[in-house]
Amino acid sequence: MDKISIIKLTVITKTNLKRVLIVGAGFGGLRAATALRSEPIEVLLIDRNNYHLFQPLLYQVATAGLEPEQVARPVRGILRGQENFRFLTAEVEAIDFPARRVITDRGDLTYDYLILAPGAESNSFGLPGIAECALHLKDLDDAVQIRNHILRCFERATWESQNDLPQAWLTFLVVGGGPTGVEMAGSLAELVQYLRSGEFHSMGLPRARIILAEMAQRLLPEMQTSSSKAALESLSGKGVEVWLGRAVRAYDGFKVEFDHGEYLEARTLIWAAGVSAAGLLQRLDVPHGPLGRVAVLPTLQLEAHPEVYVIGDGAYIPAQREEALPMMAPVATQMAERATANIRRDLRGQSQAPFRYKDPGRLATIGRNAAVAEIGRLRFRGFLAWVVWLVVHLIQLVGFRNRLMVLISWAWEYLTYERAVRLIQGRLPAVSEAEVPGECS
Numbered sequence: 001m002d003k004i005s006i007i008k009l010t011v012i013t014k015t016n017l018k019r020v021l022i023v024g025a026g027f028g029g030l031r032a033a034t035a036l037r038s039e040p041i042e043v044l045l046i047d048r049n050n051y052h053l054f055q056p057l058l059y060q061v062a063t064a065g066l067e068p069e070q071v072a073r074p075v076r077g078i079l080r081g082q083e084n085f086r087f088l089t090a091e092v093e094a095i096d097f098p099a100r101r102v103i104t105d106r107g108d109l110t111y112d113y114l115i116l117a118p119g120a121e122s123n124s125f126g127l128p129g130i131a132e133c134a135l136h137l138k139d140l141d142d143a144v145q146i147r148n149h150i151l152r153c154f155e156r157a158t159w160e161s162q163n164d165l166p167q168a169w170l171t172f173l174v175v176g177g178g179p180t181g182v183e184m185a186g187s188l189a190e191l192v193q194y195l196r197s198g199e200f201h202s203m204g205l206p207r208a209r210i211i212l213a214e215m216a217q218r219l220l221p222e223m224q225t226s227s228s229k230a231a232l233e234s235l236s237g238k239g240v241e242v243w244l245g246r247a248v249r250a251y252d253g254f255k256v257e258f259d260h261g262e263y264l265e266a267r268t269l270i271w272a273a274g275v276s277a278a279g280l281l282q283r284l285d286v287p288h289g290p291l292g293r294v295a296v297l298p299t300l301q302l303e304a305h306p307e308v309y310v311i312g313d314g315a316y317i318p319a320q321r322e323e324a325l326p327m328m329a330p331v332a333t334q335m336a337e338r339a340t341a342n343i344r345r346d347l348r349g350q351s352q353a354p355f356r357y358k359d360p361g362r363l364a365t366i367g368r369n370a371a372v373a374e375i376g377r378l379r380f381r382g383f384l385a386w387v388v389w390l391v392v393h394l395i396q397l398v399g400f401r402n403r404l405m406v407l408i409s410w411a412w413e414y415l416t417y418e419r420a421v422r423l424i425q426g427r428l429p430a431v432s433e434a435e436v437p438g439e440c441s
Helices: 003-011 025-036 055-062 140-157 163-168 179-198 225-237 279-283 329-347 381-394 402-417
Strands: 019-023 041-048 051-053 072-074 085-089 092-096 101-104 105-112 114-115 120-122 172-175 209-214 240-244 249-252 255-258 261-263 266-272 275-277 308-310 361-368 372-374 376-381
Touching: 019 025, 025 041, 025 329, 055 140, 055 179, 055 381, 092 279, 092 376, 101 266, 114 329, 140 163, 140 179, 140 266, 163 172, 163 240, 172 179, 172 261, 179 209, 179 225, 179 240, 225 240, 225 361, 225 372, 225 376, 275 279, 308 329, 361 381, 372 381, 376 381, 381 402
Parallel strands: 019 041, 019 114, 041 085, 114 308, 172 209, 172 266, 209 240
Antiparallel strands: 051 072, 092 101, 101 105, 120 275, 249 255, 255 261, 361 372, 372 376
């Protein structure tokens, strides 16, 4: 019996129960699985990784503040007490809607209901060299790559003999002025300051530059103007150069080209300028909205396939809003709750209910004692917003161990100013190895 047949026999069990198949173990997929805990159905969750990743803290892994295992936890460990739940690792390649079948690299899976929550991926907008030479921040491997690269830049700069080369190695460009870019730039500034004044203070290195470039005229465009100004002030206070109204046009691993013909010598470009729906969703033969997101009914169903629900970063509801909802965890979790509630309603012969998003507020941290927060009509900045940010993220982390370890790491860093995870390990990005432009891969 071949391997695929064995997998099919293993997976297709309890045929008398309806099967809800969930693609993606992110915030939406995980919430959907737990919401169906008490239902007399089979819940099958699949993901390419065996863990749930807390993406809001991924930038702290990239800047040597947290270990990878502190922001991730095995899916089976999270849901091990749920009797109607099973988990499989697989890469979803296609979906056969008429046959109600999901095609993966390890075999085919059938479903009665399908919830698509594969998340988003980095969007380079087709700009030359961005996909190949820039550093992206979407998963654990990306975060470790960025950490390795930043630390290696300091090591490399100490060996360069030409006067103009060390500065390029110590020029760090973050592109994108949204929450990810702002948080990344602030945390990177604190790491670089620690390295420059501490471990490399006697090496005679030039001043390190951290630059945050945003094509719009202000940071955090989805927040109030006051929050944007507060973020700008905090970043500037940490030594970050904020370039507004600057759009990147190309990058070859050595030189960044901006619009209007401007250039910057830099060996590091961290791309936080945008995301699009996961490739799986973009390949589906269904109507799409902005950024490759799938157009769904207000009930989150596909119009032509009502047994299929799309939630999270890949869902677009044209009937409710002119613009898509933000690609944020609260949207994904609320959509998961509505989709599973609608599945329960369908099982009971009831009509579907539309999704309504309740905005819990927006948070962005700029580093130590600095953050901006908007919750309803309340506006916070500085230390108070930073405390709110800490509490909210600790509560949202999955698992007591993860919360405890992250809290200890934050306390240690706060008291000692030390970034504890300063290890160069694993594979290094091609951008730090290339000797001539165009060798990034």
